[in-house]
Amino acid sequence: AQSVTQLGSHVSVSEGALVLLRCNYSSSVPPYLFWYVQYPNQGLQLLLKYTTGATLVKGINGFEAEFKKSETSFHLTKPSAHMSDAAEYFCAVIPDSSYKLIFGSGTRLLVRP
């Protein structure tokens, strides 16, 4: 079965520092990959997605992610953290044509002033 693993339930960085949130997936074929952000008591907002084509994907709010097939990874990065980036981040995958999103366990990003 398809699964998504997010390493680190909490990541803490200083404002202005690099943000790196890790995501690995298990799949025998390249899936569709997504990163979502969730603010408290709110729904999910799409940050970026990978479907086909360029493996480096740029999203909103300065985030980007790189699809690495050899490593089955789709890590999320941002060069410089902002206080407003503090939130929960979910990596997700659609492994087939069902539209069903399978979510990772989430990583809470804390940004220190």
Next chain:
Amino acid sequence: GAVVSQHPSRVICKSGTSVKIECRSLDFQATTMFWYRQFPKQSLMLMATSNEGSKATYEQGVEKDKFLINHASLTLSTLTVTSAHPEDSSFYICSAPNPRAGVESPLHFGNGTRLTVT
């Protein structure tokens, strides 16, 4: 603006009562909608797939008699938590794909419903 509207955003009910949550697609028709549940500080778990005009498909371990899903129109799916108990307290989120877009397009999510059963 929001393309999927979920209502209510917050509800408190007494144990034993039933609660209905609505999920509407605002500018597209959704033959399929998904219902997720999120416990505090946990990930989203797919509960069921709501299918317009037919029975919902439930994920393993989800009680279909407990969580009634009705998808009576192409823009509305409802989730009814029947005989709610405190352990049903959770954050429920619906989502819908835009059928005009491919499967690789992102799902549209509602803003969620915080259910608290006292």
